[in-house]
Amino acid sequence: MFNLEKIVRSNIQQLKAYSSARDEFKGVADVYLDANENPFGTLNRYPDPQQIRIKEKLSEIKKANLDQIFVGNGSDEVIDLAFRIFCEPGKDKALTFSPTYGMYDVSAGINNIELIKQRLLADFQINLNQLQPYLEMDDVKLIFICSPNNPTGNIINKDDIIYILKNFNGVVIIDEAYIDFSTKESFISEIKNYPNLIVSQTFSKAWGLAGARVGTAYANSNIIDLYNKVKPPYNVSSLNQKAVLVSLNNQxxxxxxxxxxxxxxxxxxxxxxxxxxxxxxxxxxxxxxxxxxxxxxxxxxxxxxxxxxxxxxxxxxxxxxxxxxxxxxxxxxxxxxxxxx
Incomplete structure (x- = not known):
């Protein structure tokens, strides 16, 4: 049975998140003398560290609660933080299915995590028979599933993903960078059913904001709390937040x-x-x-x-x-x- 506390790195569990000036004061004031900012200019103030306006719009569009949404510096940050939160460097492992998005491999290497790459079948679907032993390994903490998959373009069978979610005691990250182009539904609606599910999406593809570098993760509030604890204080710039809001307001x-x-x-x-x-x-x-x-x-x-x-x-x-x-x-x-x- 999935137990979040058992798979989170002990140092992350004990970590006290940095509290920025904009975390401590969240209202609107006439004079800001709390963050050591330059009083002159148009980009002199720090951005909202929690990207609340973006999350409010996404909550309406994606039908997810505010505390189920993480906004990151591209979906690559979502991937990297997963390794940092759940995998002990030099000890734990992650798994994905090849061929797929190459950043899983790069991020695993940066974090000193062995990435197991199971070959997809000829139709680019998961071989559940070969996967079974890995689902039972205690040191495999993450499984990355890209769907629609890059570079193959196909959706991974939903029943196979559900099977993995039910039978794996680690975290399953479904990378839905291309889901807006698909006829299939997002797995965001399954967050309430699976506490070990993270769904990653991006503004780089269908939203046309590759230059803004903004990605999102959707998961239960306990996982999102961990993401917010580990992320840099101001991980998404004011310019990039504004670009996303402009797009979200022009659907x-x-x-x-x-x-x-x-x-x-x-x-x-x-x-x-x-x-x-x-x-x-x-x-x-x-x-x-x-x-x-x-x-x-x-x-x-x-x-x-x-x-x-x-x-x-x-x-x-x-x-x-x-x-x-x-x-x-x-x-x-x-x-x-x-x-x-």
Missing amino acids: SKFGIEKNIILIERAKVIDQLYKIPMVKKIYPTEANFVLIEVEDADKLYKDLVEKKIITRNRNTVINNCLRITIGSPEENQKLINTLEEL
Whole structure:
């Protein structure tokens, strides 16, 4: 049975969080002389350390309580803090399913945590039979599941994820960076059912704010308390918080742009099927498509020469390129160039 106290690092349990000036005073005043700030300028004040206005909007949109939401410096901070909170360096382990997002591996290495990488099946789904022994290992504290998965684009079977949540005594992090492009529902609605679940999302993809570096985590309040305890005091800048609020207050723009991307995704896939060098197109529920070609290394270089940049994934999936869905003009240029090549 999952017990949060048993898997949190002892030093994190005993840690007393830093209390900033803006944590101690949360109202509005005429004169601020508490935080050693410069009294001049437009960015002279520290940002809200708890990002309350963002959380209030997200609470409405995502149907989650304020104390179930963490706002971080990109979803990479969500990943990194999970290692810091739950994994003892040089001792504990984490697990993920390859091929997948490479930052899990990098963050594990930075935190001196062994990352077990179980190969996905041919259809890029989890092999539960091979997974079972790891679910019973006491030193495996985290499991990362990217769904829709990067770079494959597919959703991981919900029943498989539920099985893992029910049978693993550690924390399961579902990385939903691309969920806005999917027909499937987010796992945020399952937080109330599984105390070991963290759902990570980002403003970098469908919200078009990759330059702002803002990510979110949704979990039960006990886990969110740990995140808030460990994070840097002012982890999201005022500029980035403002950019997020502008987007959250203009959901019609978000919906229009997302719909364009989905329409373009269907068009690009349809046109890719007509190009002889494309041997296979993998199903996708993200804003990119993974294709298998005759010679990925050569095609990648040929496209670079035409000033079109894709992602060569040949080192992780044989002869595959990952192609992001761009604007209608960009997509047409890609197709025209592929036809010429």
